[in-house]
Amino acid sequence: MTATTIDGRAVSQKIKEQVKTRVERLKEQGVIPGLAVVLVGEDSASHTYVKNKKKTCEALGMRSDLHQFPDTLTEAELLSTIEELNNDSNIHGILVQLPLPAQIDEFKVILAIDPAKDVDGFHPISVGNMMIGKEAFLPCTPHGIMKLLEHYDINPAGKHTVVIGRSNIVGKPVGQLMLQKDATVTYCHSKTADLASFTRQADILVSAIGRAKLIDQSFIKPGAVVIDVGMNRDENGKLCGDVDFADVSETASFLTPVPGGVGPMTIAMLMENTVQSAENGLQKDKSAETM
Numbered sequence: 001m002t003a004t005t006i007d008g009r010a011v012s013q014k015i016k017e018q019v020k021t022r023v024e025r026l027k028e029q030g031v032i033p034g035l036a037v038v039l040v041g042e043d044s045a046s047h048t049y050v051k052n053k054k055k056t057c058e059a060l061g062m063r064s065d066l067h068q069f070p071d072t073l074t075e076a077e078l079l080s081t082i083e084e085l086n087n088d089s090n091i092h093g094i095l096v097q098l099p100l101p102a103q104i105d106e107f108k109v110i111l112a113i114d115p116a117k118d119v120d121g122f123h124p125i126s127v128g129n130m131m132i133g134k135e136a137f138l139p140c141t142p143h144g145i146m147k148l149l150e151h152y153d154i155n156p157a158g159k160h161t162v163v164i165g166r167s168n169i170v171g172k173p174v175g176q177l178m179l180q181k182d183a184t185v186t187y188c189h190s191k192t193a194d195l196a197s198f199t200r201q202a203d204i205l206v207s208a209i210g211r212a213k214l215i216d217q218s219f220i221k222p223g224a225v226v227i228d229v230g231m232n233r234d235e236n237g238k239l240c241g242d243v244d245f246a247d248v249s250e251t252a253s254f255l256t257p258v259p260g261g262v263g264p265m266t267i268a269m270l271m272e273n274t275v276q277s278a279e280n281g282l283q284k285d286k287s288a289e290t291m
């Protein structure tokens, strides 16, 4: 068997086209969706992601404001920037690029973001609403994974999903979203003993462990769907996932590549959340007018 490659670039392109149409409709009503991106420090990968976010916003006709600071920024200074953005009616989404330098408490920063502008879906209110299946901004990477499955008609209902990783950004929420689609979910992590004994039971395997090419055929049930969220460098410095693509391709049914799988979906879902936030704001204004 050779796995079908899940094409995240193509699916993300479709989503971005839909977002562009929604942006045009908003503009006809006098609203330009605006995303504020806050970047602290010199991490080169973060700089690349932020540049891509800005470029994508502009391509879709959205406003994008970059607030860039040196890694000496204090927590108080960052919190004050967030306060200003919370009060700026031209800004519909606020994103603080992670990771942050050690002197800044990530949780305090996330907590300071107005949940109505939390397009990353990291605020505890967003997380809580997601957990109980209420309307919320969903975190972009897990939401992107669910969209990929939907696009390829892969229904998680009744399937055993094994998630490797328990981060707040990917591992925990993707398991919750799978559960909402009636999957049976197992979480594995760095302390799991005999990882392969769990992953070999997976109909859908999501790997977000951050170990280059750790997952080979010996971890895979034949016919499984394999979603690779890893972003690692191989021995030659080349970007690669957690999954040994060539090896696993021989036994999986569907497989995401790195690059070109889950990554592009992260930015597409951020754009969708931002346009959704702008639509929510317009709806609120209209309701207030009719009161």
Ligand SMILES: Nc1nc2c(c(=O)[nH]1)N[C@@H](CN(C=O)c1ccc(C(=O)N[C@@H](CCC(=O)O)C(=O)O)cc1)CN2
Residues within 6 Å of the ligand: 048, 049, 095, 096, 097, 098, 099, 120, 140, 141, 169, 231, 239, 258, 259, 260, 261, 262, 263, 264, 265, 266, 267
């Ligand atoms: N505030 C946030 N910080 C971080 C998030 C996030 O969702 N919100 N996620 C990651 C980084 N990230 C977006 O911020 C991100 C990572 C990877 C990609 C991507 O498109 N990857 C490409 C490859 C890119 C390359 O060549 O280097 C791919 O997989 O095809 C987009 C966004 C951590 N921080």
